[in-house]
Amino acid sequence: MDRPLNNCWGIILAAGSGTRLAEAAGGVRKQYLEYKSAPLFWHSARTFSRVAGVKGVVFVFPPDDAPAMEKQVRQYFKSEDLGIKWTVCAGGERRQDSVFNGLKELPRECQAVMVHDSARPFVSASLITGLIDAINEGARGVIPAVKVTDTIKRVDGDTVTETLKRSELRGVQTPQAFETKLLIEAHEKAVAEGWEVTDDASMVERLADVAVIPGEQGNIKITNPEDLERLAETKTIVPCVGWGYDVHRFGRENDRPFVLGGVPIQGAPTIIAHSDGDVLLHALADAVLGTFGGGDIGTHFPDTDKKFSGADSGVLLKEVLAMASKAKARIAHVDLTVITQVPRLSPHAAQIKKNICRLLGLEPHQVNFKATTEEKLGFTGEKKGIKAVASVTALREM
Structure with missing residues (x-):
């Protein structure tokens, strides 16, 4: 042999x-x-x-x-x-x-x-x-x-x-x-x-x-x-970290209204997107999926499916949270960053954080939200689009 x-x-x-x-x-x-x-x-x-x-x-x-x-x-x-x-x-x-x-x-x-x-x-x-x-x-x-x-x-x-x-x-x-x-x-x-x-x-x-x-x-x-x-199962609690990233282009007058973290922002550029284009909730959903190896939102909610056209990203996030619960992953902390030149987000930061807390069922000390620019560099600096990153820490029962 x-x-x-x-x-x-x-x-x-x-x-x-x-x-x-x-x-x-x-x-x-x-x-x-x-x-x-x-x-x-x-x-x-x-x-x-x-x-x-x-x-x-x-x-x-x-x-x-x-x-x-x-x-x-x-x-x-x-x-x-x-x-x-x-x-x-x-x-x-x-x-x-x-x-x-x-x-x-x-x-x-x-x-x-x-x-x-x-x-x-x-x-x-x-x-x-x-x-x-x-x-x-x-x-x-x-x-x-x-x-x-x-x-x-x-x-x-x-x-x-x-x-x-x-x-x-x-x-x-x-x-x-x-x-x-x-x-x-x-x-x-x-x-x-x-x-x-x-x-x-x-x-x-x-x-x-x-x-x-x-x-x-x-x-x-x-x-x-x-x-x-x-x-007999011995329950072990394991910390897990998920990371999410999403980008959307700014659109023309008739494209999607600007929504960030579930909060509509008047006077902001429109968004080109299949769903409602909430770049922050998309990054957050991907990060939650990452805590239990759940893939990405494109797999679960593909942009080729008409039923997700204009979909409320808050609803999609709730479905992802249900998946996390089934996988015995409990969200403990999120850290969120939005990178964009426009609009100015500091006036909306408190409301965005409050809405994220509501969506996740977390206390204010468990959610961190911040926004920054790239000093007029890259596509965000040229006001062509917006991006967001999310880090989620979860405690998972194994």
Whole structure:
């Protein structure tokens, strides 16, 4: 096999019944349990997508769920495109049957495959990268493992028969990575010879050496009712800053009346714009969107859409604030600057600030408004247009 690898896939196993957790989880199978507003299997897909060399993932769901879950996964990718290929297949009666079904869905060009339990949602991208690195360095199979801290004894009924040497023991995790052809060969032999195994490494060990890399203590498996506590969200408040910038040209007599911060200003130049041309609220809306990665106002309110012709920018800002609220971003402070030669804004500054406070639901000490000129330089200095910049600080619940 050519190395380094540039075509690896993950198989995310989400086909289990989760009987040990069913009652504690209200009847929800553990792969569908939500953590931070997404099911466990989707967290694993996100992590795989952040690793260079991973081209796609195969989701393996219970046979009865597979058709519906394919539609569900399609919706997830529409709302959050992970930038990798994907497919869905039905699982089998045993774990090894589900893996074998997933292997059959891999493209022919797939060089290495990583098999992962969806019930391990906390796996890191660095661990997956470490597995790929080990394969690139010549390993045909590699698994992550952690040192065993408890003393392990072999028992027969209620009697200890042997104390195992702890230094030689490891707790094995997933993902487990293998050359694709090797893992397929191992599964074919397992079917032909009736092997019963608990993980894929147990199969491959009969055909080739399997390497070990350090696992992660945080890469735990959600198995028992007490593990559900690990899914309880710990709310973290993170400060976020968004920055906005907008420009509008001055127009002729019949163009848009001058509005700034929602305040009409008499005697000012007209504005060329699709909406009402409020350059300050446009910059402010873009800055608010920036606090939660919401894109820009041109995406949400395109100037190619007739319904936004002459639109009140205050209304558009309120829609942006609703998006921020949904993203759990709370606006804490705004700093606004308008750059223009005309009109003179100091007589209107207090009213503009008051209206911004009203629109944002903020106190006066949380809003700063100022205006300046560019000393007759550039297009603003030549009285051809106006521009505004906005900086917004938000506190976002993560």
